[in-house]
Amino acid sequence: MTEYKTTHIVFFSPTHTSEKIARGIAEGIGMGRRIETDLTTDDGTTPIEIKDALTVVVVPVYGGRVPVVAIQRLNRLKGVNAPAILTVVYGNRDYEDALIELRDTMTGLGFSPLTAGAFIGEHSFSRPDLPIAEGRPDEADLQKAVLFGRKSLEKLQQSSPIKPLYVKGNHPYKPLMANEPAAPVCNENCYACGECIGVCPTHAIGFSAEKDRIVTDVNRCIKCCACVKVCPNGARIFETPFAKILHEKFNIRKEPELFF
Ligand SMILES: Cc1cc2nc3c(=O)[nH]c(=O)nc-3n(C[C@H](O)[C@H](O)[C@H](O)COP(=O)(O)O)c2cc1C
Numbered sequence: 001m002t003e004y005k006t007t008h009i010v011f012f013s014p015t016h017t018s019e020k021i022a023r024g025i026a027e028g029i030g031m032g033r034r035i036e037t038d039l040t041t042d043d044g045t046t047p048i049e050i051k052d053a054l055t056v057v058v059v060p061v062y063g064g065r066v067p068v069v070a071i072q073r074l075n076r077l078k079g080v081n082a083p084a085i086l087t088v089v090y091g092n093r094d095y096e097d098a099l100i101e102l103r104d105t106m107t108g109l110g111f112s113p114l115t116a117g118a119f120i121g122e123h124s125f126s127r128p129d130l131p132i133a134e135g136r137p138d139e140a141d142l143q144k145a146v147l148f149g150r151k152s153l154e155k156l157q158q159s160s161p162i163k164p165l166y167v168k169g170n171h172p173y174k175p176l177m178a179n180e181p182a183a184p185v186c187n188e189n190c191y192a193c194g195e196c197i198g199v200c201p202t203h204a205i206g207f208s209a210e211k212d213r214i215v216t217d218v219n220r221c222i223k224c225c226a227c228v229k230v231c232p233n234g235a236r237i238f239e240t241p242f243a244k245i246l247h248e249k250f251n252i253r254k255e256p257e258l259f260f
């Protein structure tokens with residue numbers, strides 16, 4: 001049996017909740033060497049081989065599925081002797097078929113699903129007047145992520161070979177969300193500092209020709225709200241009717257679910 005000495009964490013995380021969970025799990029594994037692959041703004045095409053490493057993959061849930069952009073980026077990975085801890089992070093509504101889709105995708109890329117989890121993160125559309133899972137993952141969630149990492153390592157040490165992993169979800173997957181073009185806009189408080197440009201996963205934001213304002217390509221926007229959350233001036237606004245609906249309907253705290 002391989003004695004793994006490396007943890008490789010991989011995430012796509014526009015508003016950093018998946019990233020926090022990935023780090024929590026890695027802390028629980030506690031292996032000496034840690035490698036990180038952040039695919040959030042990385043649209044490169046160079047293949048990434050992950051060999052002889054316990055791999056942690058964490059992505060958000062969009063419309064009950066793994067975001068299409070995240071799947072495209074994960075497709076660069078190739079696992080060789082790489083057991084994987086697979087996790088989705090959702091905004092307290094539901095994760096539907098995202099976890100099973102992540103499991104199937106990673107299996108197809110050569111990884112061996114070891115354990116899986118669904119954690120809760122502040123909803124991308126959450127705002128101070130309409131909070132949705134605000135502040136999550138919180139301390140209790142992060143402790144669960146650490147414990148999940150520790151238990152996953154214990155499972156790895158006890159199982160050879162790794163058996164197929166059950167996770168919740170259905171085949172065929174739920175259809176992808178309809179992609180209505182829309183994007184956040186800047187209000188009068190925007191002073192064109194450009195900070196939002198660098199965090200956009202799809203490079204949908206840029207300066208105007210005169211460099212005095214910000215322009216957004218609605219057709220490239222995936223509504224991830226990274227730009228909204230990063231703006232130091234509260235000048236980036238995403239108006240969506242879903243914020244109010246989600247705030248009202250999904251205000252009972254959900255807890256992480258784990259699969260071993
Ligand atoms: C376009 C879009 C669709 C989403 N769909 C869902 C969903 O179906 N269920 C849910 O509970 N949360 C949903 N969310 C919320 C995210 O899953 C949640 O905020 C997650 O923590 C974001 O991860 P990140 O911080 O790593 O970007 C959606 C967010 C966006 C932007």
Ligand code: SF4
Pocket residue numbers: 186189190191192193194195196197214230231232233234235236
């Ligand atoms: S980060 Fe905010 S203030 Fe800066 S350019 Fe973007 S919207 Fe404008």
Ligand code: SF4
Pocket residue numbers: 014183184199200201202203204205216220221222223224225226227228
């Ligand atoms: S412009 Fe759209 S895709 Fe880019 S960071 Fe903002 S919400 Fe995300």
